Amino acid sequence: MRILFMGTPDFAVPCFDILNKEYDIIGAFTKVDKPNMRGKKIKYTPVKEYALANNIPVYQPNSLKTEETYNLIKDLNPDLIVVVAYGKIIPKEIIELPKLGIINVHSSLLPKYRGAAPINAALIHGEEKTGVSIMYIAEELDAGDVILTGETEITDEDTFLTLHDRLMEIGAEKLLEAVKLIEKGEAPRTVQNHSEATFVKPFRKEDCKINWNLTEREIFNMVRGMNPFPSAYTMLDDKIFKIYGVKENFKKYEDGEVGEIVDTIKGKGVVVKTGNGSVILTEVKPENKKLLSGADILNGNILKKGDKFN
Known part of the structure; x- marks a missing residue:
């Protein structure tokens, strides 16, 4: 199975790694490099660093909405696209390209905390548990059918960092499980209860x-x-x-x-x-x-x- 991976931060790397060990990763899409805090040296994204270290082609388009990007993905001809904290909205034309679909790892128990910063939100709102959802991407943000979820309890000792790192590992394990189900044609699709959806906007x-x-x-x-x-x-x-x-x-x-x-x-x-x-x-x-x-x-x-x- 030919997989195209899309991701950017540290959170995406364990998912990238676990798939790379078992599948043919034909390329990695990641956000454009930015200068470091002092504005001098260009800093690669963690996904780009992993891809280069493992001889995986890297693509960094400014937009996914151009004809050029669409044709690039079409020519790569992935069976499945996997998105993990990429940071860009996937347009409908690309969602429809891979024959096995396009899936996403979202760090909440959907439909709760769609959008940005779901890990922060779970802590700020005093949740007793949270998790990850492996879902098919739909046009509406984080509204696609769910394949699998993984849960974890939240303790008083947790901070954003500890919870982030725990969900990062859970996400990788559940992603591999979901991809294997997709490969066998056995992946479930659970429709979200959209009336229960909550949203998290980027922090100001x-x-x-x-x-x-x-x-x-x-x-x-x-x-x-x-x-x-x-x-x-x-x-x-x-x-x-x-x-x-x-x-x-x-x-x-x-x-x-x-x-x-x-x-x-x-x-x-x-x-x-x-x-x-x-x-x-x-x-x-x-x-x-x-x-x-x-x-x-x-x-x-x-x-x-x-x-x-x-």
């Missing part, structure tokens, strides 16, 4: 700012759901403090305002008043400084009782 900067009027649990979930990316933040004296870790304090303070540092706990950090209680800041990155533990923030007198975030 304002979405990442902590609202201290929320409950301590809501703030805890928001912070871990954005750790390490895109990272929650708060403001103090026009300076940005990125917050990577908080701990629920389960203590109410009568004094002070919401968003104010109302206490300090030796060896742990500063305590911020929330809408229903308080949280301890356990990992903080002050503007233009390195990431610090709550204890280091306290010991360095970087934040102190009476400071009020806005």
Whole structure:
């Protein structure tokens, strides 16, 4: 079976690898290379790096909607196209090209959290479980029939990074299982209940700012759901403090305002008043400084009782 792979970030690489070990991967489509953070050296996408290391042809079209790209895929003549976090919408003309269809690995239990950032969303919304869905791609975003799903529980120790890495491996295992079913002509197609669909849009900067009027649990979930990316933040004296870790304090303070540092706990950090209680800041990155533990923030007198975030 001739498979064309489409993907871009780290999340896609285990899927790429597991298929490459068992099938004929005729090419890899990935997003155009971008300069690194300092804007000097071009940084390859993780999928491109894997493809080059394994002598797989790489294609990086600016658009999938051109006649040139359509003809390229038609000439490659894949039996199946596999998409994993590619980052581009697949047009109808390409969806209809491969005889066995085009499938996608989506990191949520569809129809919940269609669209961007489903891993972040599961944590931010306090879900107790999430998973991956292997589905056929349809014209409507993440609305195709589901072949298989894989689930995992979400614990209080999970952050975006830990959950991302776990789902990355589950996705690869379930993808291989789905491809084998497709190869045998035995792949199920479960229609999604579209009335239950929820959607996640890409994060804007304002979405990442902590609202201290929320409950301590809501703030805890928001912070871990954005750790390490895109990272929650708060403001103090026009300076940005990125917050990577908080701990629920389960203590109410009568004094002070919401968003104010109302206490300090030796060896742990500063305590911020929330809408229903308080949280301890356990990992903080002050503007233009390195990431610090709550204890280091306290010991360095970087934040102190009476400071009020806005």
